Amino acid sequence: MSSFPAVLKSEWTKIRTVASTVWTLVAALVVTVGLSAALCSFINASFKDMPPEQQLTFDPTVASFAGMTLGQLAMIVFGVLVVGSEYSSGMIRTSLAAVPRRASFFFGKLTVATALALIVGLATSFLSFFLGQAILGERSIGLGEDNVLRAVIGAGLYLAMLALFSMGTAALLRSSVLAICILIPFFLLISNILGGVEATRKVAQFFPDQAGAKIMQVVPGAMDSGTTPYGPWGGFGIMALWTAAVVLGGYVVLRKRDA
Secondary structure, eight states: OOSHHHHHHHHHHHHHHOHHHHHHHHHHHHHHHHHHHHHHHHHHHHGGGSOHHHHHTOOHHHHTTTTHHHHHHHHHHHHHHHHHHHHHHSHHHHHHHHOOOHHHHHHHHHHHHHHHHHHHHHHHHHHHHHHHHHHHGGGOOOTTSTTHHHHHHHHHHHHHHHHHHHHHHHHHHTOHHHHHHHHHHIIIIIHHHHHHSTTTHHHHTTSHHHHHGGGGOSSTTGGGOOOOSSOHHHHHHHHHHHHHHHHHHHHHHHHHSOO
């Protein structure tokens, strides 16, 4: 069973029958939508107390994705588990015995998992947007306004790309635990800390998460996020380059090393 369609079917069966991967996707949606709604409610209630410069650059679209910071962690875990669980359980030997062509096995797995992450990501972004705008009331913005649809679709693309980046990292490290121990502190703490310090901000803005997140913005420099030398699609392109490099590295490790 080494034809690519058969590999896709096999990987789909693996993902949907493993409870941990299913629940991490559910968590990504629920946490992001729920936390975004709560934060939109807080923003709406405290808007008049915000500094004038933040009020002038308020971006209701970005506000509706406020829960993405924590919700994306579940998507990272999903990506890591899709690949890393094969190594931790020893199933990688069985999988490669069934699919000797490692390129078909690897990219088949990534194709199915990324497609699923994109579906969940888009559902998450649209639900977060519509619920957030309903809560923001008079400060809301319509989906038909300039660049808003791009930002909402972009949020879903961002989550899918983040999952793919995590899959590549897990393949590169061949360990779920090690990948999670590196990725979660990096995206949750290190990237945000370095991005908030003036001395390191110019470097941090080229990190995959910070560059990719620009696709969700409608108002440049919204909420003191600062300006960047690239636009929304340019930032997403930077994230895509990071992801391509990590995925390629993961494939090289899979191809060169024994299971």
